[in-house]
Amino acid sequence: MDIQSIKNRFAIIGNAPALNHALNTAVQVANTDLSVLIVGESGVGKEVFSNIIHTLSPRKHNPFIAVNCGAIPEGTIDSELFGHEKGSFTGAVDSRKGYFETVNGGTIFLDEIGEMPLGTQARLLRVLETGEFIRVGSSKVQKTDVRVIAATNRDLLEYTSQHKFREDLYYRLSTVPIRVPALRDRKEDVPLLFRKFAADFAERYKTTSIQLDVVAMQLLINYPWRGNVRELKNAAEQISVLSTNKQINAEVLQQFLPQNDNSRSLALIPSSGAMGQRGNPDFNSERDILYKLFFDMKKDMNDLKQMIFDVANNQDYTPPDPSAKSVVKMYTEPEPAPVNNYTSNTPILLENNTHSQHEVLEETLSLADREKEFITKALKKHKSRRKDAATELGISERTLYRKIKEYGIKE
8 A cells, every 4th residue: 555545544644754754664564563662742643653553454353442551540550451350459349351451463552651650561561572461469371462552752762761661661662663753844744734624624614714825824834833733733723713814814823823932832921021031942831831820929928918917007908909009019129030049039018008107028939949849749649640740730741850850859
């Protein structure tokens, strides 16, 4: 089967050389039973490649299952994959077959393999090397014939150096690696994809498809698309819904794209100088949101200090009127130091109109300490599952990993 037929069958759009190379590799490896490791950023379509490999393989009439390793709690992933015996743990009221048993003869796709716990990695390695596994709570060795396709958006080699991923498992999985290119690495495909998404939306809702002029299309092509194809599709649908004019120029398109290239969403993020240098590559929209939270907390602390001041002077405290002039005035607040060690020693003048009294309070607010505290609590709440903790904090997993390493947080 040629590449164009595969693209038509699996609705793959694009002619970039890197994409064609990845597809060619998938076709060549499909007829074998070799393990495959699909590598690529989030949103590039790694699961589509696993479907291609299974559909073109001799196992195509046997079961295929996709398992997101990052979505299964660490305490139950062994049971999900390998099954368990009745009474093997609390809640195990019956025996249960795992995926490696139910998909025998077929293909199992392990997405986000980098999130798999080390203990489960050892069990997986045994399956790959001998085809054997043991249910949780059992001593009976069972055999299975399952082809494993894994995918990750992580640098697993770096994980092996940090002892977060088994080196022997990495080399066993990556017998044939397939790298799916990011959208910014195949810019020539952006116009094709955008037109397809816009046309699909128009057909679904019986409306006219949006059209970009030449300048707008060039702006679209040069945008980094860090969310890849998924982000581009979201953009096409958002513009289709919210734009009153179906002819889109660059000025209109710019309203739907983040002002900062480091942003990962289509929401406009204010570029306040108080947040730090926007050109700093370490800054992204997730950190902006997190630090905005800290600055909001700072305002709440100021209001609390005003209340305490009023109570201390035997006054009846009334909440400040949002429409009135604030009783808290801040003077000559210096530009913040780099965020990682940011401490604000800002003189705050509290003005009391009744007694004409003035009091200067020194406030120290360490954003780094607050950030470390929030990250620690989120990791504890989600039992060190970084993906869930990152979602809770509203930041990316990459940012969370960097902050864990920076603050020396023990998981």
